[in-house]
Amino acid sequence: MKIIVDAMGGDHAPQAPVEASVRAAGELGIDIVLVGDTPVIEKELSKYKYPKERITIAHAPDVISNHEEPAKAVRHKKGASVVVAAGMLKRGEGDAMLSMGNTGALLAAGLLIVGRIKGIVRPALATILPTAKGPKLLIDAGANTNCKPENLVQFGIMGSVYMENVHAAKTPTVGIISNGEEEGKGDELTKKAYPKMKQAPFNFIGNIEGRDVMEGTADVMVCDGFVGNVILKTVEGMGHVIGSMVKQLFTKNLKTKIGALFVMDGVKDFKRMMDYREYGGAPLLGTKRPVIKGHGSSDALAVFSAIKQAEKFVSTDVIKCIEDKIKYDIMEENNNA
C-alpha cells in the first residue's frame, strides 16, 4: 500500500509530515510518497534513519497558502503540492492522499482532480468527535455550506459505511442534527430530509439534538456543512477553554500543585480522550479514491494517526462499499419513482 502525503501543508510542515512518514514506513510497513519541494524534503528526511525503499519524493515546487481562493488556486497552480498529490492519486500512483494544508484547496482538488464517486452529488468532510460513548462521526463538517435533503441522505450512507468499516460500528445509528427530537422539528432542510432518511439504506434513529453531540447518541450525525462547521468549532473552542481552566486550576498555588500530582494519571487519560491527535484526520467521503484532511495544527503524532487512518480507509474498502450502497439507493429510488 502506498499513501501520498502532502509534505508542505499545515503549521508544522515539512517537519511533522516527514517525521510521521518515517515512523509509518517503519512501524506500519507501508510505502509513502512525500509531495513537495524536493530539496526541503530531502534535508528533513536526512535527519532520520528509515527503510529507504519505502519513502519516495514527488517534486512539487509550489504551495497553496491558507489565504488563497481554493478553487482558483487548484486550477492554476499546477505545481502546488496538493494538486500534484491529487493528480498522482487520480492516476493510481498511490492508494490514498493526506494533506494538512488549506482545507478548501484539498476539497477542490478532491472534487476537480480526484473526482466524485458515480451517483454522489456532493462529497462531504467527515470528522470524528470524541464523545462519552466513544468516537462518533459528524458529517458534513464543512464542505457544503448549502445542502439539499438528498445530500443529507448520501452523507448518511457514506458516514454509515465509514463507521462500519473503519470504526467497527455494527449497523451504525444515523441521526439528523435538529432543534428537537420529534419528526416535525427542524428547519426546512432537515424537515424535508427526515422522510427520505427513513427510506434510506441505513439505521436511521431520527432527529438528535445538540446535547446528543458529545453524549454520542448516534454513530453518524448528519447536518449541512454550515451547521457542522459551527458545531465542530464550538466543541473545539470549548475544549480549549476548559483545558486552559483546568491548567489554571492545578497551577494556582502549591496546594493545588500537590493535588495535581494525585490525579495526574486521570488528567492524562482525560486529555488523551479529548486529543484530536489520536483520532487522525477528517476523511473527505464521496471521492473516487480516499482523501484525508489532517488538522492544520497537526504535529507528527497527529499526522501519524492520519496515515494509520488512511491505511484503514484503504484496507477496509470503504469506497467500494459506498459505490455499492449508492447504486442500490439510486436503484431503489428509481423503483419507487
Add this chain to the structure above:
Amino acid sequence: MKIIVDAMGGDHAPQAPVEASVRAAGELGIDIVLVGDTPVIEKELSKYKYPKERITIAHAPDVISNHEEPAKAVRHKKGASVVVAAGMLKRGEGDAMLSMGNTGALLAAGLLIVGRIKGIVRPALATILPTAKGPKLLIDAGANTNCKPENLVQFGIMGSVYMENVHAAKTPTVGIISNGEEEGKGDELTKKAYPKMKQAPFNFIGNIEGRDVMEGTADVMVCDGFVGNVILKTVEGMGHVIGSMVKQLFTKNLKTKIGALFVMDGVKDFKRMMDYREYGGAPLLGTKRPVIKGHGSSDALAVFSAIKQAEKFVSTDVIKCIEDKIKYDIMEENNNA
C-alpha cells in the same frame, strides 16, 4: 416592583418557584405574584416565613405540559398558569413574568398575549453563556427556526441593548455566527445579513466562528434559532459530559480522592462559573413587556437568579431602549430607501 412567577412550570414546580419567591420577597424587597393552583401554592407557601404583604396568588387551575402543541394550547387553555400570567403582564398587573414551563408555550404567550414591540418582526430568545471572557449573549437561542436577514439585525439591536443595560457591557460587540470570519463566508442567511449588520446601530465586529462562542469573542452572538438551539444544547451537553468525567476522575480511588481535597476550591469556582443557575433565565426580547424563560430543570437558586434578572430587566428599562433604537433604525432605513 412586582414580578409574576409561573408557579406550576418546570421540573421542580411548585417547590422551586415558591421557595425562590419567598427568598426574593425577603432579600430583594420586591412583590411577587405566584400564578397557579391556589391550594397547591398555599400549601407550599405555608412551609415558609415571609413578608405576607409581598406575595400574592393568582389562581390558574391548568398547566400546559411539555407534550402539548404550544400555540394551540395557549389559545385554548385559558386557565393555564402561563396564559393567566401573560394576561396579567399585558394588563400591567405586574412588571415582568417568569416561567420555567414549556418553552414553546411561553413564546406563544409572549407573542399572542403580551404582544410585540412596534417594529420588531420577530421576538427572540436570548441566553447567557458563561465564556472565557465572562457572560455573553446568544440570540436567537431557539424561538425562530427560519429567519430573514432583517430579523438578525433586530436580534443584534435587542441583544446589544440587553447586554449594555443588564450586564453593563460598554458599546457591546455584536458578531454573526458563521463558518468563517471573512465577509464572503456564510450560508445564504448570514451572507445577506452581513452588509445590513454593518449599517445597523450597534458595534458590529463581523463574522465570528464556533470557536469564538466559548472564547467570548463577541458580547452578542447573533444567529437564527435553529443554529442557536444546536449551539446552546451542544455546549450544555458537553458541559454535562465533562462534568461527569471530572467527577469520575476524582472519585476513581483513594489517591484521586485525596487529590480532590487539594483542588476542591478551584473545582467549586469552576463549577460555579459553568453553572447556568447563577445566570438566571433566557429573556424573550422583543415583547412589549419583560418575559423570561427559566431553565426547565431550575432549582430554587436558579429561579431566584431569574427573579433577580427580571428585576434588573425592568429597572434598567431595556424595553424602552429597544423601542427607541428600533424607531431610529426604521427611520434610518426609510431615509436610505
